[in-house]
Amino acid sequence: xxxxxxxxxxxxxxxxxxxxxxxxxxxxxxxxxxxxxxxxxxxxxxxxxxxxxxxxxxxxxxxxxxxxxxxxxxxxxxxxxxxxxxxxxxxxxxxxxxxxxxxxxxxxxxxxxxxxxxxxxxxxxxxxxxxxxxxxxxxxxxxxxxxxxxxxxxxxxxxxxxxxxxxxxxxxxxxxxxxxxxxxxxxxxxxxxxxxxxxxxxxxxxxxxxxxxxxxxxxxxxxxxxxxxxxxxxxxxxxxxxxxxxxxxxxxxxxx
Numbered sequence: 001x002x003x004x005x006x007x008x009x010x011x012x013x014x015x016x017x018x019x020x021x022x023x024x025x026x027x028x029x030x031x032x033x034x035x036x037x038x039x040x041x042x043x044x045x046x047x048x049x050x051x052x053x054x055x056x057x058x059x060x061x062x063x064x065x066x067x068x069x070x071x072x073x074x075x076x077x078x079x080x081x082x083x084x085x086x087x088x089x090x091x092x093x094x095x096x097x098x099x100x101x102x103x104x105x106x107x108x109x110x111x112x113x114x115x116x117x118x119x120x121x122x123x124x125x126x127x128x129x130x131x132x133x134x135x136x137x138x139x140x141x142x143x144x145x146x147x148x149x150x151x152x153x154x155x156x157x158x159x160x161x162x163x164x165x166x167x168x169x170x171x172x173x174x175x176x177x178x179x180x181x182x183x184x185x186x187x188x189x190x191x192x193x194x195x196x197x198x199x200x201x202x203x204x205x206x207x208x209x210x211x212x213x214x215x216x217x218x219x220x221x222x223x224x225x226x227x228x229x230x231x232x233x234x235x236x237x238x239x240x241x242x243x244x245x246x247x248x249x250x251x252x253x254x255x256x
Contacts, residue, residue, distance in 0.1 A: 006101030
């Protein structure tokens, strides 16, 4: 499974799984099925328009346009309003985000829309059939892309990810850190922290083990210094990583 890393506001990197080509195709199929039902209901109520006749007429053309306009503008409007999800993406649990992990803005969603070719449906002739060709090209391109991006994603600097981070921390993870009996806390002041504070500390410790780059090391130093200040220490212990581990273990023992 392909993955992508985003950096949180606390300078901690979080991994997300990229949506597979199959999941993206299935989401698009669900959206298309939704509008196929809409087209059928619209046609049953207002009558079906023969868009391939030579003289369609102004009234029939506007009826045809009215029928297709929601589909033409569906993806950019819905993805902008819901921060990256169409109905199909919602059902499949995937979402459009920028390559920096932020919510897509108007520029991003309309760039994706432009290269998706939905605007071709405004044409009342066989020209609209090129839309299927663009969709097929998108599937092929995404299948060969390192980030499973179609051309519209590349131009808009967006990716499609699974909603749930592949690295998920819970309080049970914290509780598993220390299970020894008769542990004597070194820092009884640890109880002033919250579960969220401890999860941040554990995440930082894990990142130091798996990806000890300069940025995470700098953040760990700052986190240790701030934690020492909060519990009233005059200076941070020299071995900051050990200090963070001890603080986490003390919190678990004192609050369980």
